[in-house]
Amino acid sequence: MSGRLALVTGAGRGIGAAVVGALAGRGARVLATDLDGGAVAEVAAAYPGGRVVGRPLDVSDATAVERLVAEAEETLGPLDIAVNVAGVLRMSPATELGDDDWAATFAVNTNGVFHVCRSVARRMAERGGGSIVTVASNAAGVPRTGMAAYAASKAASVMFTKCLGLEVAARGVRCNTVCPGSTLTDMQRGMWEASGTADPEAAARSVVAGDLAAYRNGIPLGRIADPADIAESVAFLASDRARHITLHDLYVDGGATLRA
Template sequence: MSAGPELAGRLALVTGAGRGIGEAVVAALVEHGARVLATDLAPEGVAALADKYGEQVTARPLDVTDGAAVEALVAEGERTLGPLDIAVNVAGILRSSDVVDLTDEDWAATFAVNTNGVFHVSRSVARRMAGRGRGSVVTVASNAAGIPRAGMAAYAASKAAAVMFTKCLGLEVASRGVRCNTVSPGSTLTDMQRALWADSTDQAAAARRVIEGDLASHRTGIPLGRIADPADVADAVVFLASDRARHITMHDLYVDGGATLRA
């Protein structure tokens, strides 16, 4: 007899759920039986997910840079839907610029979402999970956190901070049954990736340059010869959130086709 979907009965919070990797994470969690509290700054995307998946998805707008708003949403979610078993930090922004041209506003905004947002959500859910003796926090970071990228200093630094924060949190709550891990994607076919190709009239050629690498920008190619689909990242998230990863914590799982040569 089948034991049923491996995440049946679990409740997950996903930030940045309205599109791209976040949307794929919601789809994968639902496929594996979880109920999802899907949040995003823009409400349209998560509302569409609630329409698509019915009672398995509850949509709420959320600005992860607002710590009080995060705490209120988590409290409301646990009051109305039940205790959170899983939290997935996906919300993120990318503002590319050489450092000498990077504005204070772009630097602050990048850290406000990519680092402070992870802190706000993780702190709120971890204190509740730790009190119950169980839970899983997964932060979607980037392989840019582990290797220098030209024009991406703010993004890379903010993601590196999010990775180390998640590991430190994992160390603090491990004895209370809460696991904290990160997934670090490389180039993934999302709106964020396409925005980097905005100046290219040939999107296929732009994708080939990413796969083949670019010596002028000191960027390696992708040994597996393909750009990731958001579902590739979502599958890694679901694995780390599941009981199959019950003995894994403080781990950073690269999902980049070998692009960083695991530098």
């Protein structure tokens, strides 16, 4: 990836920060963005020589996204890669889900993907090449209790990315999705805390074992993913090693969904 420029959203922590590391480690320059400007500045500071530039960005703001992409292309160069990682989770039974939580979930998880993809794909298509990867969730393909808004927003983002990929394929732009399962991130830890689980190791064992009452399979590989596991999959799909792969939905969940 030497000489290529990548945009990563949600790069302040977790999977997004791991994606920054995976791309930068392969020689790419990275524009790392996050709603938390301080967090993404810390991520950028870990990479010497200006390989990673950190910028605050609210992906739900279409104007802000277009402004940042235009500025990046003018000052840093043409974007070759874009990775959508920014996401939020609002847990609630579907019948008790509030309008604000539904709207906030879609504003980031779906509208944010649309805003970024629209801005970068337009430019990539004009140049005749590029790679877009959207990090969704295995909840996009398998129902989850208490996660109706999250699952629906991720499913919408997966299908949008595929439709976009179909439209721009003839212009050399590839669009793929990566769907993680349970991954050791702040979002995962927050779910455990919200459920009242005090012992993270016990919570992890519970996730691996599955929960029949919640209609949730365990993880056949017997471990929760590390953010780097997801980042490596993203890096592959973004690279020339995946040059003949587009419209693909890669599940990285240790077999948890049985790829149902």
